[in-house]
Amino acid sequence: xxxxxxxxxxxxxxxxxxxxxxxxxxxxxxxxxxxxxxxxxxxxxxxxxxxxxxxxxxxxxxxxxxxxxxxxxxxxxxxxxxxxxxxxxxxxxxxxxxxxxxxxxxxxxxxxxxxxxxxxxxxxxxxxxxxxxxxxxxxxxxxxxxxxxxxxxxxxxxxxxxxxxxxxxxxxxxxxxxxxxxxxxxxxxxxxxxxxxxxxxxxxxxxxxxxxxxxxxxxxxxxxxxxxxxxxxxxxxxxxxxxxxxxxxxxxxxxxxxxxxxxxxxxxxxxxxxxxxxxxxxxxxxxxxxxxxxxxxxxxxxxxxxxxxxxxxxxxxxxxxxxxxxxxxxxxxxxxxxxxxxxxxxxxxxxxxxxxxxxxxxxxxxxxxxxxxxxxxxxxxxxxxxxxxxxxxxxxxxxxxxxxxxxxxxxxxxxxxxxxxxxxxxxxxxxxxxxxxxxxxxxxxxxxxxxxxxxxxxxxxxxxxxxxxxxxxxxxxxxxxxxxxxxxxxxxxxxxxxxxxxxxxxxxxxxxxxxxxxxxxxxxxxxxxxxxxxxxxxxxxxxxxxxxxxxxxxxxxxxxxxxx
Amino acid sequence: xxxxxxxxxxxxxxxxxxxxxxxxxxxxxxxxxxxxxxxxxxxxxxxxxxxxxxxxxxxxxxxxxxxxxxxxxxxxxxxxxxxxxxxxxxxxxxxxxxxxxxxxxxxxxxxxxxxxxxxxxxxxxxxxxxxxxxxxxxxxxxxxxxxxxxxxxxxxxxxxxxxxxxxxxxxxxxxxxxxxxxxxxxxxxxxxxxxxxxxxxxxxxxxxxxxxxxxxxxxxxxxxxxxxxxxxxxxxxxxxxxxxxxxxxxxxxxxxxxxxxxxxxxxxxxxxxxxxxxxxxxxxxxxxxxxxxxxxxxxxxxxxxxxxxxxxxxxxxxxxxxxxxxxxxxxxxxxxxxxxxxxxxxxxxxxxxxxxxxxxxxxxxxxxxxxxxx
Numbered sequence: 001x002x003x004x005x006x007x008x009x010x011x012x013x014x015x016x017x018x019x020x021x022x023x024x025x026x027x028x029x030x031x032x033x034x035x036x037x038x039x040x041x042x043x044x045x046x047x048x049x050x051x052x053x054x055x056x057x058x059x060x061x062x063x064x065x066x067x068x069x070x071x072x073x074x075x076x077x078x079x080x081x082x083x084x085x086x087x088x089x090x091x092x093x094x095x096x097x098x099x100x101x102x103x104x105x106x107x108x109x110x111x112x113x114x115x116x117x118x119x120x121x122x123x124x125x126x127x128x129x130x131x132x133x134x135x136x137x138x139x140x141x142x143x144x145x146x147x148x149x150x151x152x153x154x155x156x157x158x159x160x161x162x163x164x165x166x167x168x169x170x171x172x173x174x175x176x177x178x179x180x181x182x183x184x185x186x187x188x189x190x191x192x193x194x195x196x197x198x199x200x201x202x203x204x205x206x207x208x209x210x211x212x213x214x215x216x217x218x219x220x221x222x223x224x225x226x227x228x229x230x231x232x233x234x235x236x237x238x239x240x241x242x243x244x245x246x247x248x249x250x251x252x253x254x255x256x257x258x259x260x261x262x263x264x265x266x267x268x269x270x271x272x273x274x275x276x277x278x279x280x281x282x283x284x285x286x287x288x289x290x291x292x293x294x295x296x297x298x299x300x301x302x303x304x305x306x307x308x309x310x311x312x313x314x315x316x317x318x319x320x321x322x323x324x325x326x327x328x329x330x331x332x333x334x335x336x337x338x339x340x341x342x343x344x345x346x347x348x349x350x351x352x353x354x355x356x357x358x359x360x361x362x363x364x365x366x367x368x369x370x371x372x373x374x375x376x377x378x379x380x381x382x383x384x385x386x387x388x389x390x391x392x393x394x395x396x397x398x399x400x401x402x403x404x405x406x407x408x409x410x411x412x413x414x415x416x417x418x419x420x421x422x423x424x425x426x427x428x429x430x431x432x433x434x435x436x437x438x439x440x441x442x443x444x445x446x447x448x449x450x451x452x453x454x455x456x457x458x459x460x461x462x463x464x465x466x467x468x469x470x471x472x473x474x475x476x477x478x479x480x481x482x483x484x485x486x487x488x489x490x491x492x493x494x495x496x497x498x499x500x501x502x503x504x505x506x507x508x509x510x511x512x513x514x515x516x517x518x519x520x521x522x523x524x525x526x527x528x529x530x531x532x533x534x535x536x537x538x539x540x541x542x543x544x545x546x547x548x549x550x551x552x553x554x555x556x557x558x559x560x561x562x563x564x
Numbered sequence: 565x566x567x568x569x570x571x572x573x574x575x576x577x578x579x580x581x582x583x584x585x586x587x588x589x590x591x592x593x594x595x596x597x598x599x600x601x602x603x604x605x606x607x608x609x610x611x612x613x614x615x616x617x618x619x620x621x622x623x624x625x626x627x628x629x630x631x632x633x634x635x636x637x638x639x640x641x642x643x644x645x646x647x648x649x650x651x652x653x654x655x656x657x658x659x660x661x662x663x664x665x666x667x668x669x670x671x672x673x674x675x676x677x678x679x680x681x682x683x684x685x686x687x688x689x690x691x692x693x694x695x696x697x698x699x700x701x702x703x704x705x706x707x708x709x710x711x712x713x714x715x716x717x718x719x720x721x722x723x724x725x726x727x728x729x730x731x732x733x734x735x736x737x738x739x740x741x742x743x744x745x746x747x748x749x750x751x752x753x754x755x756x757x758x759x760x761x762x763x764x765x766x767x768x769x770x771x772x773x774x775x776x777x778x779x780x781x782x783x784x785x786x787x788x789x790x791x792x793x794x795x796x797x798x799x800x801x802x803x804x805x806x807x808x809x810x811x812x813x814x815x816x817x818x819x820x821x822x823x824x825x826x827x828x829x830x831x832x833x834x835x836x837x838x839x840x841x842x843x844x845x846x847x848x849x850x851x852x853x854x855x856x857x858x859x860x861x862x863x864x865x866x867x868x869x870x871x872x873x874x875x876x877x878x879x880x881x882x883x884x885x886x887x888x889x890x891x892x893x894x895x896x897x898x899x900x901x902x903x904x905x906x907x908x909x910x911x912x913x914x915x916x917x918x919x920x921x922x923x924x925x926x927x928x929x930x931x932x933x934x935x936x937x938x
Contacts, residue, residue: 467616468649470637472663472736482684486653 007477011388012396018385019404022440026423027275027411034272035062037265039422043429076266079248080273083233086164086249090171091228095221097172097323098179103209104316105180106187108307111317119324122331123174125548127505127522129237130541131174133529134330135161136241137337137538142345144333162244170238173326175231179224186220187213219288226285230278234412236508241529250274251414255512258418268422271415282410331545337538356539364524364540371520371544374435375503378442382499383492385443386450390488391480393451394458395466409448413508416445421513435518438510442503449502450495457491458484497555501548566627566739567592568613568772573622575608575796582608583796586622590740590789593770595763597783600793601819606776609793610742613774615639627739637666642733643742646749648725650717656728657700657713658687663736664696703731706765723754730765740772747782759786780820784808792816808864814938817862824868824907826861830854830937837932843903846882850935859937865910867934870898871927872920881929888922900928 025042032040036058044051104110105117123131138145139161149158159165239249254270257263307313338356340349360368389405392398408416420441424431431437461484469479510522519527521544528537573586583605590596598606611617613624615636624631631639642663651659668680683690692700704710707727717725726746733741746762747755763786766773777783783790784804791801792815800812804820811817814825828842837849840861848861871878884902896919898909909928913919920926 462647462649464645464647464649465651467636468643468645468732469651469662470616471614471641471643472732473637473640473666474662475635475637478666478669482681483651486685 007475008480011477012392012398015385015388015392015401019401021429022420023404023407023444026416026419027407029423030268030271030415030419032059033264033268033422035059035064037063037065039264039425041426042423044426047428075248076250076253076270079250079253079270080277082164082248083250084277086168086171087229087232089168090175090232091225093168093172094176094179094228095225098176098183098224099221100316101320101323102180102183102187103213104313104320106184108309108313108316110313110320112321116317116320116324119328120177120180122324122327123177125545125552126174126327126331127237127507127544128170128174128235129241129507129522129526129529130334130545131327131330132161132167132170132238132241133525133534133537133541134334134337135166135170136529137343137534138330138333139166142343144347147345147347162242164247167238167242167249170242171232171235173323173330174238175228175235176323178231179228182224182227183217183221186217186224223285223288226281226288230281230285230410233274233281234278234414236412236414236511240507240511240526251412251508254414254418255508258421259512264422267418271418274412274415275410278410278412278415334538334541334545337534338542340535340538356535357543359536360539360543364536367519367521367524367540368543370514370518371504371522374439374442374518374520375500377435377439378446378503379496379500381439381443382447382450383496386447386454386495387485387488387492389447389451390454390458390491391484393455395463405448405451408445413445413506414512417441417509417512432513433515435515438513438515438518441509441513442506443499445506445509446499446502449498450492453495453498454488454491457488461487494555497551501551501555504544504547566772567625568596568740568774569623569625569628570609570613571623571625573609573612573624574620575605575612575617576620581796583612583619586798588791588798588801590772590774592772595766595773595775595786595788597775597777597787597790598793599777599780599783599790599820602778604793605796606778606793607744610643610744610774610776613740614641614643614742640736640739641742642736642738642740644726644729644733644744644746646745648717648729648746648749650725650728650732652716652718654687655714655716656704656709656720658684659717659728660700660703660732660735661687661692661696662732664699667736668693668696699735703735706734707731707761722750723758726750726758727761730762734765734769734771738771740774741766743773743775745776745778747777747779755782762786784820790820792819811862811936812938814860814862817936817938822865822908824861824863824865826863826902826905826907828859828861828937830857830859838937840937843882843905846902848882848930848935849880849932850937851932852935852937854937856937862936862938863907863930863934865897865908867930868907868909869929870909870911870920871929872924878927878929880932880935881927883925883927886920886922886924886926889919891919900926902928 029040029042032042038058040055040058041051042055045055046052101116101120105113110116137143139157139159140146141157143157146157159169234251236251236255239252240255243249243252250270250273254267254274257270258267336349337343339352339354341351341353341355343349386405389401393402393405411419420437421432423429424437431440465487466476466479466483469483470476474482504521506520507522507526510520511526514520514523521540525537525540525544528534528540568588568590570586570588573583574581575583586605586609588596588609598609600606608617612619613626615631615634619632622632626639626641651662654662662684665680665684669677671677679690683692701710701713704713707730709724709727709731712720712724717728720728726749729746743762747758750758759782765771775783775787784807787804789801789803790807792799792807794815800807800816802810807816807820811820811823814823817823818825826842828840828848830838831841831847832839833853834849836853837851838854839847839849840859841847842861850861871881882902884900884907887899887901887906890897890899891913894913895910896913896917898911898920900907900909907928
């Protein structure tokens with residue numbers, strides 16, 4: 001067909017412009033700044049000759065100093081090492097604690113399986129900075145855990161929340177569900193007949209597990225560990241609350257360089273390194289799962305015989321119960337704190353009050369409003385972009401767009417935020433500090449969820465239905481709007497809620513980029529925690545979690561509620 | 565309604581040529597079938613006419629107008645898809661009214677445009693104008709679906725869905741009606757009924773129709789003319805009787821109906837009859853005149869007569885052994901071994917006839933006019 005300027009063509013062009021402007025160029029700019037050591041005005045160079053000359057001048061002075069300093073100056077290098085160490089420890093421990101739980105859920109008739117499954121979703125609804133904050137009020141000097149520990153004869157604190165251990169614990173107990181469900185799936189699909197063969201040859205059941213079951217599930221677990229590694233490495237909420245000033249972590253360093261010292265070069269080099277590490281882990285993980293697909297095992301359903309040996313299942317339940325209890329207690333602590341009159345060094349608050357909520361609804365209603373408006377805005381942008389992206393990805397097989405929508409999945413939030421701030425700091429496109437760039441940042445960051453949801457639905461819409469509409473006289477655009485659009489609605493609805501929820505939970509972008517006039521709930525909670533205003537922080541957290549919970553319930557209902 | 569002329573059509577997908585040298589001259593009001601095995605290019609040919617594929621070279625004229633550069637939505641070539649491709653979120657009425665809505669959209673009135681767009685997204689919000697309402701109900705009455713108008717298409721049976729697809733294509737009064745294997749999703753009985761329905765509607769509306777199928781029986785029973793395709797080329801175009809009695813290649817002889825195809829050598833000519841030799845020195849006469857030396861003998865199963873008694877008068881016959889007999893009600897089909905070749909013979913069966921036993925030596929008689937040499 002001859003290339004004509006069609007409605008769809010224009011939209012495709014605009015989508016490309018959107019991605020290049022707000023994703024590719026900012027990332028490119030941050031990469032360049034890591035050499036020039038000062039902000040580069042890419043957009044200005046495109047429209048202004050003077051600026052272009054200036055930019056070229058900057059490049060003439062480009063150095064590799066920053067890269068050198070990473071490995072010579074102990075500060076940044078130590079931050080990177082610490083972050084890698086943290087992520088490594090977290091992913092190993094997550095694997096260790098998930099292994100028995102996943103096995104229990106997939107292969108045994110352990111008691112309270114449903115309850116444990118249900119409770120294991122709690123970490124998913126709590127943003128990590130709230131969990132981290134909750135750890136302070138549990139394990140801190142005045143925390144109830146510390147009280148119990150001291151009452152039992154312990155000295156000082158059981159665990160210092162403001163430490164590497166504290167950060168690792170929060171991440172372990174709040175990231176384990178990301179590993180649990182893939183591991184359950186891996187245990188479910190491994191061929192049971194092989195285990196039966198092993199048993200048949202006289203092997204004891206524990207030996208079968210060690211020699212057959214575990215090795216079969218190993219590749220799946222490795223890739224899961226890498227997912228946890230990436231999640232932990234990119235996590236900003238936990239370290240920003242809990243990292244003591246003498247503990248360098250790369251995400252915190254990067255944040256401090258940009259928001260404390262306006263050290264563009266330093267922030268840029270840290271951003272580049274963060275993206276490099278995250279990209280490598282993503283590549284490695286993709287490399288591992290290549291050729292494997294744990295979701296689409298069809299054909300004859302194998303009847304797995306569930307183990308019902310009490311000596312095994314009861315310890316499994318006890319262990320699993322302990323693991324899921326900690327997030328539950330964390331949530332309970334936040335709720336209790338939000339209703340507490342005062343809560344000092346006692347196991348329970350001295351009394352209960354609704355004052356903190358009253359205060360929020362009188363003075364901080366704006367934050368809730370901001371969150372909802374910003375999330376709504378991000379939702380609208382991502383619905384529009386994702387709908388057309390999935391159309392182009394599925395119908396035009398646009399691999400470029402497919403690739404571009406996976407970039408936000410890899411780039412850590414704090415890195416993406418720094419890139420945007422840097423790129424839109426000056427005219428002609430001075431957007432830093434506006435709600436517009438905030439909404440765009442949110443929507444791009446969460447676009448992959450939306451696109452995944454809509455692409456799935458789009459694939460299910462047969463192409464001939466669209467052709468039929470064209471055959472009946474509709475232009476491609478009209479066919480897309482009147483036929484594909486309505487059929488895509490379920491996918492859009494499911495993706496929308498996910499985007500809305502994650503934007504409300506979003507920490508790194510909010511803390512880094514939100515202007516005071518548009519402070520969302522997460523930023524308000526963060527500031528309250530920093531000011532040690534724990535009661536209002538707790539109340540706001542409860543409201544945030546409640547909103548997330550309600551929306552998640554709606555999403556589950558929409559998607560049929562059969563997904564784990 | 566118009567003619568469809570395809571001239572020297574060629575289509576390449578990357579390096580693969582899927583269509584070459586396609587020439588069609590379909591007359592106004594003609595029912596034309598594209599027949600061939602899967603992968604022969606018949607669907608691609610139709611999709612080129614509909615505009616979903618653009619030809620690498622060649623021209624396509626619909627109603628005398630060159631449409632190669634016309635986008636598919638402006639060709640006015642109504643198509644019935646193999647899967648019907650009904651809009652699953654719309655009821656029967658909305659499905660059929662779709663093309664009429666599109667026509668409304670082409671008007672200049674902005675308010676009307678918005679109204680129509682809204683109606684296409686949700687027909688409960690904006691009412692259909694009277695002329696659309698009437699037109700849709702008329703066509704639904706024509707395909708006997710009036711009482712199903714407000715049903716979702718998923719609530720209908722296969723045959724009913726098929727008629728919705730047909731009505732949806734017909735309501736736009738297309739220049740040409742394109743049907744891509746429309747009966748392949750129906751069960752046998754329904755397929756026979758739908759054949760008649762489609763044929764009746766085509767006759768009554770006198771609409772130029774192109775019908776893609778791999779089922780020769782379907783093509784033979786419905787079409788005015790058939791183009792037999794293979795490997796991206798047209799082998800032969802002709803009326804059903806033409807193709808059956810005068811196939812130009814062994815492939816057509818076998819694809820259109822069943823044929824016995826025996827390789828043979830021409831050994832002479834006598835009284836206008838060609839003599840051929842095959843097998844173990846068996847000789848047959850054919851009224852086909854040929855200048856080839858090596859030929860294929862084509863004989864239809866029903867043209868062979870089985871002769872059991874040795875003394876019967878046989879002018880033009882050869883010998884064989886019955887492998888086994890299949891009783892089919894009104895006919896009996898014999899599989900007969902001749903040398904190392906297997907032949908098929910259909911004989912009429914009347915009650916009381918006996919079926920020849922397996923292993924019997926028999927003679928097969930055929931009149932020279934029924935022996936075709938290719």
